[in-house]
Amino acid sequence: GESVGLHLPTLSVQEGDNSIINCAYSNSASDYFIWYKQESGKGPQFIIDIRSNMDKRQGQRVTVLLNKTVKHLSLQIAATQPGDSAVYFCAERRAGTYKYIFGTGTRLKVLA
Amino acid sequence: SQTIHQWPATLVQPVGSPLSLECTVEGTSNPNLYWYRQAAGRGLQLLFYSVGIGQISSEVPQNLSASRPQDRQFILSSKKLLLSDSGFYLCAWKASGVTDTQYFGPGTRLTVL
Numbered sequence: 001g002e003s004v005g006l007h008l009p010t011l012s013v014q015e016g017d018n019s020i021i022n023c024a025y026s027n028s029a030s031d032y033f034i035w036y037k038q039e040s041g042k043g044p045q046f047i048i049d050i051r052s053n054m055d056k057r058q059g060q061r062v063t064v065l066l067n068k069t070v071k072h073l074s075l076q077i078a079a080t081q082p083g084d085s086a087v088y089f090c091a092e093r094r095a096g097t098y099k100y101i102f103g104t105g106t107r108l109k110v111l112a
Numbered sequence: 113s114q115t116i117h118q119w120p121a122t123l124v125q126p127v128g129s130p131l132s133l134e135c136t137v138e139g140t141s142n143p144n145l146y147w148y149r150q151a152a153g154r155g156l157q158l159l160f161y162s163v164g165i166g167q168i169s170s171e172v173p174q175n176l177s178a179s180r181p182q183d184r185q186f187i188l189s190s191k192k193l194l195l196s197d198s199g200f201y202l203c204a205w206k207a208s209g210v211t212d213t214q215y216f217g218p219g220t221r222l223t224v225l
Binding site: 008032034036041042043044045046049051089091093098099100101102103104105 | 144146153154155156158161163169171202204206212213214215216217218219221
């Protein structure tokens, strides 16, 4: 399948530890943000989203934090598992547009 | 539930040949549709998007074109492929209205030789 993340920043974490993946977004007018997980050869899979009127949102084992002051988004994965190994992308949607702008991605490697 | 399909899954084409990639969405009406390209080790580049039948917005001038002949069908085409067209092509959809989440298809890996 397609190899993604060949030149992407890599985060290596021990199985069972918590992972934090960071993303800086570009436009202060962005009002909606998404985190995706992409496994090799597959399309990105939706993980969690957050609107700009929130600063935190929790899902199952995942939490997204939004800091609008510094235009920073983070994804926290609790108790990281081998199946979490993938490339993670953040995306921002500019208010009033239909377009989504993607970050460059981070490869997460889970060490047994 | 909604489902998005792309075909073919993989494609190897010679330089100068035409291209047609197809994307269909099931289980929703009047979706916003998107084509992205992903080069190896890179992020996603938005190529085209459509908010309705026959309406196409182009983001990157190149030798690719898109069409939306039916509500839930989105086609990516080229008359003559270039080596630089190689990549992983992803179709995505978003429900019309107030929901914002964008969902991706399985992708087509295109290799131009």
